[in-house]
Amino acid sequence: ILNVEQSPxxxxxxxxxxxxxxxxxxxxxxxxxxxxxxxxxKSPEALFVMTLNGDEKKKGRISATLNTKEGxxxxxxxxxxxxxxxxxxxxxxxxxxxxxxxxxxxxxxxQVKP
Amino acid sequence: xxxxxxxxxxxxxxxxxxxILRCVPISNHLYFYxxxxxxxxxxxxxxxxxxxxxxxxxxxxxxxxxxxxxxxxNFTLKIRSTKLEDSAMYFCASNRGGREQFFGPGTxxxxx
Numbered sequence: 001i002l003n004v005e006q007s008p009x010x011x012x013x014x015x016x017x018x019x020x021x022x023x024x025x026x027x028x029x030x031x032x033x034x035x036x037x038x039x040x041x042k043s044p045e046a047l048f049v050m051t052l053n054g055d056e057k058k059k060g061r062i063s064a065t066l067n068t069k070e071g072x073x074x075x076x077x078x079x080x081x082x083x084x085x086x087x088x089x090x091x092x093x094x095x096x097x098x099x100x101x102x103x104x105x106x107x108x109x110x111q112v113k114p
Numbered sequence: 115x116x117x118x119x120x121x122x123x124x125x126x127x128x129x130x131x132x133x134i135l136r137c138v139p140i141s142n143h144l145y146f147y148x149x150x151x152x153x154x155x156x157x158x159x160x161x162x163x164x165x166x167x168x169x170x171x172x173x174x175x176x177x178x179x180x181x182x183x184x185x186x187x188n189f190t191l192k193i194r195s196t197k198l199e200d201s202a203m204y205f206c207a208s209n210r211g212g213r214e215q216f217f218g219p220g221t222x223x224x225x226x
């Protein structure tokens with residue numbers, strides 16, 4: 001059974017703090033790692049899709065890294081703002097079968113206080 | 115910007131009733147998915163659909179569940195006889211063949 005784990009489960013930070021979350025995933029037959037940002041009552045929004053070991057991607061104040069050999073990814077938010085408050089989901093997909101199904105972690109809920 | 119839409123946003127039903135959850139994927143997408151999240155648990159894969167047939171389904175997706183793409187635009191999930199444990203947020207997603215999946219906002223199903 002493929003298991004993706006995220007930590008921490010929740011995080012409360014002050015505006016301006018930088019923060020990071022971890023996603024660990026099985027590395028065998030790995031295909032891609034996805035990060036989503038999800039606010040209640042909205043669609044999960046794709047932040048990054050990464051495939052190559054050592055990949056680093058950046059979007060504004062948010063960046064992510066990928067280590068496919070050891071099976072982990074980090075998401076960093078620099079200078080957190082209240083509008084960053086959301087649940088951050090990571091999901092991995094695998095080459096065997098390759099129907100594109102995503103295996104999700106439990107998410108990290110971020111609360112940024114003004 | 116194109117988006118995946120889902121209706122209704124919230125559905126309340128009695129145990130044993132049939133429900134149909136509707137999704138309109140992005141128009142040029144080829145692969146379609148249903149996922150669900152039971153409160154407090156992980157988002158879990160239910161089924162993938164390509165070329166008018168199921169390409170993969172999870173253990174959860176038993177005979178009570180079915181999917182259909184009746185008219186080339188809608189993608190539906192039917193639960194024939196709902197159980198209390200079917201209460202969850204159901205997400206539809208679509209993909210045009212690349213790696214990125216685009217998600218709808220979800221339908222919250224409450225079974226009483």
